[in-house]
Amino acid sequence: xxxxxxxxxxxxxxxxxxxxxxxxxxxxxxxxxxxxxxxxxxxxxxxxxxxxxxxxxxxxxxxxxxxxxxxxxxxxxxxxxxxxxxxxxxxxxxxxxxxxxxxxxxxxxxxxxxxxxxxxxxxxxxxxxxxxxxxxxxxxxxxxxxxxxxxxxxxxxxxxxxxxxxxxxxxxxxxxxxxxxxxxxxxxxxxxxxxxxxxxxxxxxxxxxxxxxxxxxxxxxxxxxxxxxxxxxxxxxxxxxxxxxxxxxxxxxxxxxxxxxxxxxxxxxx
Amino acid sequence: xxxxxxxxxxxxxxxxxxxxxxxxxxxxxxxxxxxxxxxxxxxxxxxxxxxxxxxxxxxxxxxxxxxxxxxxxxxxxxxxxxxxxxxxxxxxxxxxxxxxxxxxxxxxxxxxxxxxxxxxxxxxxxxxxxxxxxxxxxxxxxxxxxxxxxxxxxxxxxxxxxxxxxxxxxxxxxxxxxxxxxxxxxxxxxxxxxxxxxxxxxxxxxxxxxxxxxxxxxxxxxxxxxxxxxxxxxxxxxxxxxxxxxxxxxxxxxxxxxxxxxxxxxxxxxxxxxxxxxxxxxxxxxxxxxxxxxxxxxx
Numbered sequence: 297x298x299x300x301x302x303x304x305x306x307x308x309x310x311x312x313x314x315x316x317x318x319x320x321x322x323x324x325x326x327x328x329x330x331x332x333x334x335x336x337x338x339x340x341x342x343x344x345x346x347x348x349x350x351x352x353x354x355x356x357x358x359x360x361x362x363x364x365x366x367x368x369x370x371x372x373x374x375x376x377x378x379x380x381x382x383x384x385x386x387x388x389x390x391x392x393x394x395x396x397x398x399x400x401x402x403x404x405x406x407x408x409x410x411x412x413x414x415x416x417x418x419x420x421x422x423x424x425x426x427x428x429x430x431x432x433x434x435x436x437x438x439x440x441x442x443x444x445x446x447x448x449x450x451x452x453x454x455x456x457x458x459x460x461x462x463x464x465x466x467x468x469x470x471x472x473x474x475x476x477x478x479x480x481x482x483x484x485x486x487x488x489x490x491x492x493x494x495x496x497x498x499x500x501x502x503x504x505x506x507x508x509x510x511x512x513x514x515x516x517x518x519x520x521x522x523x524x525x526x527x528x529x530x531x532x533x534x535x536x537x538x539x540x541x542x543x544x545x546x547x548x549x550x551x552x553x554x555x556x557x558x559x560x561x562x563x564x565x566x
Numbered sequence: 567x568x569x570x571x572x573x574x575x576x577x578x579x580x581x582x583x584x585x586x587x588x589x590x591x592x593x594x595x596x597x598x599x600x601x602x603x604x605x606x607x608x609x610x611x612x613x614x615x616x617x618x619x620x621x622x623x624x625x626x627x628x629x630x631x632x633x634x635x636x637x638x639x640x641x642x643x644x645x646x647x648x649x650x651x652x653x654x655x656x657x658x659x660x661x662x663x664x665x666x667x668x669x670x671x672x673x674x675x676x677x678x679x680x681x682x683x684x685x686x687x688x689x690x691x692x693x694x695x696x697x698x699x700x701x702x703x704x705x706x707x708x709x710x711x712x713x714x715x716x717x718x719x720x721x722x723x724x725x726x727x728x729x730x731x732x733x734x735x736x737x738x739x740x741x742x743x744x745x746x747x748x749x750x751x752x753x754x755x756x757x758x759x760x761x762x763x764x765x766x767x768x769x770x771x772x773x774x775x776x777x778x779x780x781x782x783x784x785x786x787x788x789x790x791x792x793x794x795x796x797x798x799x800x801x802x803x804x805x806x807x808x809x810x811x812x813x814x815x816x817x818x819x820x821x822x823x824x825x826x827x828x829x830x831x832x833x834x835x836x837x838x839x840x841x842x843x844x845x846x847x848x849x850x851x852x853x854x855x856x857x858x859x860x861x862x863x864x865x
Contacts, residue, residue: 306668310682313740316697317685319708323700331706379593386590392583398591405602407853411801411822412846413602415829415839416609420601422619436601439594469586498690500804501822505830519692520808530700537696544688552681555688559745560752 317541324348324535331530348535352522357510358539361518364430366543368514369496372434373489380443381485385473387444388451389459405441410502421506432506433514437496443488446561450481487558490551497544515540606846612839619833630840640841643824644848650820651799653735658795659788661739662746667780669747670754680751684744691741691804698737699724699809724810727817734805734818741805742798746791753787754780793856800849821845 322332325344332338352358386392387399410417417436426432454477462472478485497515504517513521522536548555588595613631616624634640669680686694701708702723710720723733761779770778803822806812812819812827819827825845829838 302668303673306673306679309665309668310679313686314682315708316701316740319701320697333706333708333711379597382590383594386587390583390587390590392587393580394584395587398588398595401603402591402594402598405598408602408606408846408849409797409801411803412842412849413605413609414822414826415835415842416605416612417601418829419608419612419835420605435597439598439602444594469590473590494688498688500691501826504804504807505826516690516692516804519690519696523696523808530706533696534700537693541689541693544690545685548685548688549681556680556684556748559687559748 320534320538320541323531324538326531328529328531348532349539351532352535352539356522356536357513357518358515358522358536360511361513361515362540362543364512365497365514365516368430368433369493371430372437372496373492375434376438376440376443376492377485377489379438380440381447381478381481382473384444384447384451385469385477388448389477390469402439402444403441405439410436414501414505417502418505428507428509428512430512433499433503436502437499440492440495443492446488447481447484450484451477454480484561487554487561489558490547490554491558491561493547494544494555609839609842609846612836613843615836617834617836617839619835626836630837631844633837634840634844639824640821640844643819643821644845646819647800647802647821650731650734650802651796653731654738654799655792655795657735658739658743658746659791662743662791663750663784663788665743665747666750666754667776670751680747683747686741687744689741692808694737694741695805695808698733698740702733702809725814727814730810730814730818734802734809737805737809738802746795749787749791750784753784757783789860793852793860797849797852800852 319332322338323330325346325348326332326337327343327345327347330337330343383402387395421427421432421436426435458476458480459472462476499514500516503514504520507513507517510518510521519536519540523533526532526536614625614627616622616626616629665683669676669683673679700706702710704710704720704722704725707723709723713720721729723729757779761783762775765775765779801822802820803826806818806820806823807826810818812823821841822845825838825841828834828841
């Protein structure tokens with residue numbers, strides 16, 4: 297009996313969680329003015345239309361924004377993982393006097409979030425003339441200390457024999473990193489990488505400030521401009537949200553296992 | 567002579583090691599110095615000036631800090647952010663734990679449930695804000711329609727000051743509770759099944775097992791989570807900016823939005839930099855408290 301009740305609770309919560317998303321998709325296919333607030337309207341498939349989708353795709357730059365988010369996400373992720381892995385290699389496998397100092401400096405980034413330094417960051421990026429430019433978004437988000445710490449932990453866990461064997465073979469550091477340590481930490485880096493991609497994709501406040509022409513915007517910051525121009529078009533707003541939601545939802549469904557693993561890693565050990 | 571040579575050799579050896587290590591660190595350190603350390607210092611510098619984006623600068627010493635500490639606004643909005651933290655943290659931690667406990671057992675559709683609870687987390691803040699803007703609509707929003715159908719009074723979610731905060735809390739919990747759940751799930755796996763078996767043999771009740779095995783076992787994850795959520799709550803900006811624009815009136819304006827408006831809307835960069843610096847100090851204080859709590863008893 298208790299088991300059934302618990303199962304019903306699980307089911308009920310799942311319904312509550314999924315309802316806003318289902319509603320978003322239904323409203324996005326309904327003609328303007330139909331809010332789909334009754335069960336009857338939900339299951340009435342006769343008035344579904346693609347007109348909202350056509351409107352959003354032609355009248356807004358949503359595809360450009362999606363493309364920008366994709367480009368920024370991929371570049372940010374690849375560079376972040378690469379430089380974190382290089383630094384982690386040095387911290388994990390090299391012995392040098394000033395190690396402690398540099399490591400503290402690198403992880404100090406955990407203390408103060410971007411949100412708390414918007415003003416001087418704006419001034420800096422303005423100064424090097426990267427405002428309204430995708431590199432102005434990418435460069436400040438490269439040095440996330442979390443990935444560095446996690447990859448270092450993974451490398452710490454690897455047996456030292458690899459290093460010794462490679463040294464006997466006369467392997468130079470950079471080749472050792474690339475041909476031994478990168479492949480051995482690959483699965484960890486993929487999980488962290490996907491997590492970074494989602495973080496970059498959902499990054500809001502900095503692109504919101506640093507980009508002001510519509511064609512350079514990312515999805516997260518382009519949508520609010522769309523809201524401002526279409527306050528009265530309720531269904532169209534939901535269509536735009538649905539289009540913006542679809543890419544990450546697909547990525548999530550395909551890469552679920554990696555994503556959940558990545559989140560668990562960043563949170564439990566971080 | 568010989569000793570000197572040796573020392574020189576050793577010194578050179580150290581230098582070589584340092585340089586070869588630094589070569590690996592440089593790609594990480596350069597952006598760190600340029601986009602983290604430098605802006606932090608620069609922010610302190612700007613905060614001592616009356617400064618506008620167009621480049622008008624005048625040294626005013628501690629003037630900005632004086633203005634900030636004597637006017638009540640800064641602390642008012644800091645309190646607003648803190649108020650949000652007080653509302654959301656207990657809810658998100660409890661619900662996250664509940665969801666983790668519900669989906670950790672082998673039940674039909676276990677992974678489907680887990681995915682559904684987690685799914686909102688992968689959406690961007692704009693998408694979730696749009697969805698909830700519509701959900702909270704006083705006439706055509708799903709929430710009020712449901713309340714009405716159940717015979718309950720409807721709520722002006724986004725336009726009455728008290729309810730506006732709860733609207734932001736509900737949307738934020740729905741968005742990120744899946745993250746908390748996943749971390750608790752990972753924490754649950756660390757607890758040895760032997761403990762439960764032993765408890766079963768002793769005939770312990772489900773509640774006792776939860777109270778004396780599960781909860782203590784989850785304590786490390788719980789502590790990390792609480793601080794993580796406090797920091798995330800203090801950073802609140804996007805949901806407020808899109809859903810309420812700080813309103814109604816000024817009720818849901820947060821410290822980050824306040825700094826944003828001071829700097830970018832009112833063009834008072836110097837004052838905004840002083841606010842940022844104060845906020846950074848506050849975050850450092852939170853980090854110090856966190857360090858103290860997490861390292862007090864590590865057994």
